Amino acid sequence: MASQSGSGPMRVLVTGGSGLIGKAIEHVVMKDGEKREGEHWIFLSSKDANLMDLEQTRAVFEKHRPTHVIHLAAKVGGLYLHMRENLYFLRDNLRINDNVLQTAHAMGVTKVVSCLSSCIFPDKTTYPIDETMIHNGPPHESNYGYSHAKRMIDVQNRAYFGQYGHRYTAVIPTNVFGPHDNFNEDEGHVLTAIMNKTYKAKRDNTTLNVWGSGKPLRQFIFSMDIGRLMVWVLREYDEVNPIILSVGEEDEVSIQEAVEMIAEALEFKGQIHYDTSLSDGQLKKTANNAKLRRYLPDFTFTPLREGIKLTCDWFVKNYEHART
Amino acid sequence: MAACHTGPKRVLVTGGSGLVGRAIQHVINEEGGGKEGEEWIFLSSKDADLMNKEETQAVFQKHKPTHVIHLAAMVGGLFKNMRVNLDFWRNNIYINDNVLQAAHEVDAVKVVSCLSTCIFPDKTTYPIDETMIHNGPPHKSNFGYSYAKRMIDVHNRAYFEQNGRSYTSVIPTNVFGPHDNFNIEDGHVLPGLIHKAYIAQKEGKPLVVWGSGTPRRQFIYSLDLARLVLWVLRDYNEVEPIILSVGEEEEVSIKEAAKAVVRALDFKGEVVYDTDKSDGQFKKTASNAKLMRYLPNFAFTPFEKAMKDTCDWFVANYDNARK
Numbered sequence: 102m103a104s105q106s107g108s109g110p111m112r113v114l115v116t117g118g119s120g121l122i123g124k125a126i127e128h129v130v131m132k133d134g135e136k137r138e139g140e141h142w143i144f145l146s147s148k149d150a151n152l153m154d155l156e157q158t159r160a161v162f163e164k165h166r167p168t169h170v171i172h173l174a175a176k177v178g179g180l181y182l183h184m185r186e187n188l189y190f191l192r193d194n195l196r197i198n199d200n201v202l203q204t205a206h207a208m209g210v211t212k213v214v215s216c217l218s219s220c221i222f223p224d225k226t227t228y229p230i231d232e233t234m235i236h237n238g239p240p241h242e243s244n245y246g247y248s249h250a251k252r253m254i255d256v257q258n259r260a261y262f263g264q265y266g267h268r269y270t271a272v273i274p275t276n277v278f279g280p281h282d283n284f285n286e287d288e289g290h291v292l293t294a295i296m297n298k299t300y301k302a303k304r305d306n307t308t309l310n311v312w313g314s315g316k317p318l319r320q321f322i323f324s325m326d327i328g329r330l331m332v333w334v335l336r337e338y339d340e341v342n343p344i345i346l347s348v349g350e351e352d353e354v355s356i357q358e359a360v361e362m363i364a365e366a367l368e369f370k371g372q373i374h375y376d377t378s379l380s381d382g383q384l385k386k387t388a389n390n391a392k393l394r395r396y397l398p399d400f401t402f403t404p405l406r407e408g409i410k411l412t413c414d415w416f417v418k419n420y421e422h423a424r425t
Numbered sequence: 426m427a428a429c430h431t432g433p434k435r436v437l438v439t440g441g442s443g444l445v446g447r448a449i450q451h452v453i454n455e456e457g458g459g460k461e462g463e464e465w466i467f468l469s470s471k472d473a474d475l476m477n478k479e480e481t482q483a484v485f486q487k488h489k490p491t492h493v494i495h496l497a498a499m500v501g502g503l504f505k506n507m508r509v510n511l512d513f514w515r516n517n518i519y520i521n522d523n524v525l526q527a528a529h530e531v532d533a534v535k536v537v538s539c540l541s542t543c544i545f546p547d548k549t550t551y552p553i554d555e556t557m558i559h560n561g562p563p564h565k566s567n568f569g570y571s572y573a574k575r576m577i578d579v580h581n582r583a584y585f586e587q588n589g590r591s592y593t594s595v596i597p598t599n600v601f602g603p604h605d606n607f608n609i610e611d612g613h614v615l616p617g618l619i620h621k622a623y624i625a626q627k628e629g630k631p632l633v634v635w636g637s638g639t640p641r642r643q644f645i646y647s648l649d650l651a652r653l654v655l656w657v658l659r660d661y662n663e664v665e666p667i668i669l670s671v672g673e674e675e676e677v678s679i680k681e682a683a684k685a686v687v688r689a690l691d692f693k694g695e696v697v698y699d700t701d702k703s704d705g706q707f708k709k710t711a712s713n714a715k716l717m718r719y720l721p722n723f724a725f726t727p728f729e730k731a732m733k734d735t736c737d738w739f740v741a742n743y744d745n746a747r748k
Contacts, residue, residue, distance in 0.1 A: 188587040199519075203515070260510045263511065
């Protein structure tokens with residue numbers, strides 16, 4: 102088994118490189134000076150390879166010969182899409198993940214950092230959630246297909262470590278948002294879907310309709326913060342067990358509070374209506390970031406209001422080609 | 426949505442040459458377990474490599490089953506699982522995804538897959554029941570296999586919700602019988618003991634049992650399991666899985682099982698326990714209450730008789746037995 106032992110500069114392949122987190126990492130690496138001398142960073146999108154196809158996955162790995170991989174590519178979506186298509190979320194993500202991990206193994210990649218999510222944790226649980234609890238019970242009904250598929254990344258990482266000694270690992274962000282997100286009202290995640298709705302409601306002088314009661318609580322993390330943290334994980338975090346990347350518990354907000362920050366950022370002055378006949382999804386998913394804090398006690402997160410403002414400004418400026 | 430199948434069944438059995446597959450064959454061919462007009466096809470790995478999507482699709486297209494009993498898997502005893510958890514995980518995920526998707530694409534109305542009590546959470550209360558499968562991580566020794574098997578249940582739910590399919594699964598406890606894998610390194614505990622005792626008898630040596638002999642298991646004879654799987658195929662309509670096992674009171678220790686092997690083979694030598702070797706899970710006691718609600722009068726073959734029949738089969742078929 103050929104294994105580059107990291108004595109030369111890294112060649113880092115980022116799958117899902119054109120997505121929300123991929124673009125954030127690209128910004129952090131290429132614009133914020135995180136890239137080191139001699140390093141090579143390649144950001145893949147679905148145009149470069151369909152990772153559901155093993156041959157295409159192999160071909161793109163052979164082309165770039167990475168020493169490291171940040172694996173972000175997945176079939177993702179907001180609450181309502183999951184509820185309709187659990188089977189596809191399960192099957193497609195199992196396939197993508199196996200293609201990427203197995204190809205990385207076959208080509209002697211030193212390290213793979215994959216991306217889980219706090220939405221995959223057990224539904225019936227105590228709070229706050231921490232990294233040891235991922236498999237402690239069934240996930241929430243609404244997205245069990247996605248959740249099980251993502252959990253299996255952790256299983257697969259441990260199996261690669263047990264059978265071959267690979268230190269493939271995973272991060273667990275809470276709700277990420279930022280520029281280059283999916284702002285589609287039906288399929289995007291909550292903040293960006295609401296930004297899109299608010300933009301339109303302001304433009305068309307209508308009521309802003311928020312799905313659900315506004316009561317669920319979330320920890321939102323700005324994509325640039327995730328980008329910086331993931332580069333740190335790639336370079337310095339050596340455990341096979343996953344690590345939660347999140348703001349602290351004290352920074353949890355309700356959907357309603359977030360909606361109000363969005364309205365303020367977009368200067369929306371109209372009516373806001375909460376449609377309580379529609380599903381809220383999970384009421385809370387409070388995650389503990391103590392492990393991250395032990396490693397990086399001084400890391401400063403972008404305040405939520407500022408992250409929302411930056412994202413709204415980006416959205417307004419890039420409305421024509423944003424993913425809507 | 427679900428095709429309501431009223432015509433005669435064409436049943437495809439994957440893993441048809443294995444322990445459970447052979448038992449089903451026996452029940453169909455020798456015990457009148459089949460019904461008028463039914464067609465039964467027993468596949469083995471020679472017919473298709475189910476880890477390969479194209480081969481799986483081809484064999485399903487060829488036979489166009491209305492029903493599937495899905496037994497094919499990468500399986501093995503404790504020590505093999507501990508060595509290659511990754512392979513158990515990956516190979517079984519592929520087999521199961523290929524089979525379920527192929528069944529869906531040919532419009533099979535029912536698939537009965539096979540789980541196992543070894544996939545349940547390690548830290549748990551006893552007895553285990555069907556609702557508890559996903560309530561915590563499985564035992565470390567075979568986590569790859571366990572998670573892959575658990576995913577069958579997740580797939581079944583998703584196929585039901587998204588496509589209305591009645592795909593379900595059974596959860597046997599430790600199965601044993603003729604046509605098992607008697608390989609000492611890779612097989613399960615009872616056939617392993619039978620093979621070892623046979624050799625020990627021939628060579629005049631002690632029977633060395635791996636582990637302390639204290640772990641406890643519920644053993645189910647393959648012919649009993651086959652009769653129950655046929656009932657599930659025909660009459661069990663839930664998507665939720667069902668445990669197929671003898672009752673909790675029939676649980677025995679490995680030591681008691683070893684003694685039963687000794688009696689069945691008339692082994693005259695010494696029995697020793699190698700406590701340096703792993704015991705695996707201490708217990709996996711499963712409740713068969715759900716089965717008993719459906720079939721209160723089902724009679725399991727007594728353990729001593731099943732053991733005797735299996736040992737007799739092994740001795741008579743030593744040359745071609747899988748070992």
